[in-house]
Amino acid sequence: MLGGMQDWPLRIMRILDHAAREHGTRELVSLYADGTVTRTDWAGIQRDSRKLAAALERLGVRPGDRVATLAMNHSRHVVAWYGTIGMGGIIHTINPRLFDDQLAYIANHAEDRILFYDRAFAPLVERLKPRWTTIEKFICFDPAPGEPGFENLIDEEAGDYQWREGDEREPAMLCYTSGTTGDPKGVLYEHRSTVLQAMTLTSGDLFELTARAVVLPVVPMFHAAAWGLPFATAIAGGKMVFSADYNPSVMCDLMRAEKVSHTAGVPTVWLALIAHVEATDGDLASLRVVHIGGAAAPRSMIEWFRDRGIRVGHAWGMTEMSPLGTCGAPLGNWDELDDGAQLDYLCRQGRVPFGVELRTVDDAGAVLPRDGKASGRLQARGPWVLRQYFQDERGPVIDAEGWFDTGDVAILHADGVMQITDRSKDVIKSGGEWISSIELENAAVGCPGVAEAAAVAVAHPKWDERPLLLVVRKPGAQIGAEEILAHLADHVAKWWLPDEIVFVDSLPHTATGKLLKTALREQYRDYRLRTAA
Structure with a gap:
């Protein structure tokens, strides 16, 4: 033809x-660790x-x-x-x-x-x-x-x-x-x-990248x-701003000086930035779009940005996906949703863009329905999804239909929205039912006085596993376990409440800012809960 x-x-x-x-x-503007600033285009x-x-x-x-x-x-x-x-x-x-x-x-x-x-x-x-x-x-x-x-x-x-x-x-x-x-x-x-x-x-x-965007990738x-x-x-022709110094004060000054409109980073970065802005009664000037990924963002963090007129895109992905898999773009009926429903949506990991397909399966490999209820192993495929690891003689890591197992546990909703409930190795299985460590952690961080939290599974003779919550207090906060439990009771199911809360000075993180659950599971592997006595 x-x-x-x-x-x-x-x-x-x-x-x-x-x-x-x-x-x-x-322009491309760079702030180096020694304070030097260079400009090019x-x-x-x-x-x-x-x-x-x-x-x-x-x-x-x-x-x-x-x-x-x-x-x-x-x-x-x-x-x-x-x-x-x-x-x-x-x-x-x-x-x-x-x-x-x-x-x-x-x-x-x-x-x-x-x-x-x-x-x-x-x-x-x-x-x-x-x-x-x-x-x-x-x-x-x-x-x-x-x-x-x-x-x-x-x-x-x-x-x-x-x-x-x-x-x-x-x-x-x-x-x-x-x-x-x-x-x-x-x-x-x-x-x-x-x-x-x-x-x-x-x-x-x-x-939302355009030629007018001023992008600072944190x-x-x-x-x-x-x-x-x-x-x-x-591709968009936007301006880029770079910083080798992640000090919140430096970042805020740079955002204001260069009129940054778009930024993206992991939740730990935003926790520090939010604390600085609140402590100094500052502002984020021209910032209007924040994308949060790498770990699930607490609802309180999303609310904080929205209260300041900043759009939050809750994103999910992984190195094996180049890395974008989903993003929290507004739904078609967005303006019809009340504020609470919009926040509920933004706390999920968002919709799938063209170029990615997702599904969830149970332990037997059966495909689960998109009903907003069934939680299963999340699988992905598409033109920017991994087929085989570099120089790995074991061969492809996808099945015969091209599906890659992400290692995450998720729910797919009828409107196409994906919600991560846990990493498959981090989920807490209590009495045959799953408890999401992510939801517990994010609910805890929403409690005044809590800077960071991690939920890990601890052995229990009756329930197999129960959640132990590790909490880092904000500087100067005197909050106790009873107050945190009372807060959690309003946000999670009663049987999800942690059996114990342990206060710690800090929590370990991976090199990319995620909670290092492997270290925590090892540290508390032999921890004996009072409820297990």
């Missing part, structure tokens, strides 16, 4: 070319990325080779992404918050050849150099005055490099899971999967590609 459309492979560098051509003067990012691509080839990097970064959020890090991808390499973002053994394993498993790093991580780099067996060259993004580094490397190039073309299914980025159990596992993102998700993120129902660039924001914002 005569006719047809052009073959235009979905390659990541087309994103940067578009941003430079159509939105070239839109999308045209500058394209120019420097071409220089870096040429420099990498001069250093002997070949298509398919892995180039690692150990860095916070800043424009040079963005250049490292696009420059590496542009010459056919694979950019590998390493999480500096991991343990030394994990850091050594990740870089060696990836067979990284080059490492770009922030000066703040120089002691870590020096400590691990003897253990990194494949890295040939170490280049500092922000060296001390007078020392060579990233800028010297790219300044030697003309900036006329032509991007390497290829198949849209070629790999482009490598991200490792945080590895709370066993060795971290690598997830290899492709050009096509990355472009498709980035295009989806710009939609109004998701991140989620680190080493965590699941900063949720795709450096790619999606380039």
Whole structure:
């Protein structure tokens, strides 16, 4: 049949070319750990990325080779992404918050050849150099005055490099899971999967990214590609603001100075920011859209932002999903819902965008109905969902129909909204029924005087398991167990109430800010409840 459309492979560098051509003067502002501020724009990012691509080839990097970064959020890090991808390499973002053994394993498993790093991580780099067996060259993004580094490397190039073309299914980025159990596992993102998700993120129902947006990704660039924001914002032509300092005071000042309108991060970041704003009687100026992911957001947190006219998008995803899976975009009948119903909806993890399919199954593998009641193992499939882990000889981790088991337990509602009830390994099974540790924790955080809470299962001779609630008080708070139980009684079923509440000074977290339940389960494995006596 005569006719047809052009073959235009979905390659990541087309994103940067578009941003430079159509939105070239839109700024990228970076605040470094030492207080230095740099400014560039999308045209500058394209120019420097071409220089870096040429420099990498001069250093002997070949298509398919892995180039690692150990860095916070800043424009040079963005250049490292696009420059590496542009010459056919694979950019590998390493999480500096991991343990030394994990850091050594990740870089060696990836067979990284080059490492770009922030000066703040120089002691870590020096400590691990003897253990990194494949890295040939170490280049500092922000060296001390007078020392060579990233800028010297790219300044030697003309900036006329032509991007390497290829198949849209070629790999482009490598991200490792945080590895709370066993060795971290690598997830290899492709050009096509990355472009498709980035295009989806710009939609109004998701991140509301436009050329007018001023985006500050609080989620680190080493965590699941900063949720795709450096790619999606380039498509939209928005301004980007980066900070290597997550101090709430610094963040608030930066938001006000740069008129940040959009941001995204994990709940622990927002807890600190909220506490700072309340303590200083401050405000968040131009901020109008906040996306919260990485862990379930407490209802009280969502209310806090909404009371200030800020839209909250409660998102869910995982490294294996590039990472977006769902987002709390308003429903079609949003204006007909009262405030309580809207909040109920926002506390769930949201709707599925085009490009993702979800279902829940029971322990026998039977598909469960979307009735808002049946809770089961959450499975996903789609063009940006993992098929097989990097260099894993065990083969695909999907079933014959393409479904990937996320490890989460969830409910799907009739309107398509997904609600995470727990991680499969964190759910508390009491008397044959499930208790959601997430709902218990979020209800507890809504109690005045509670800064953070974690619910873990403890053995019980009659009920098999019962919940133990670990609570961190807010500074100066004198709240007791009876007050917390009274608060919880208004928010959860009576039989969900924890058998005991233990007050602790702090709770452990993973490298990405989630509660480290594995450590808590191990710590309280032999804890004997008074009700078990």
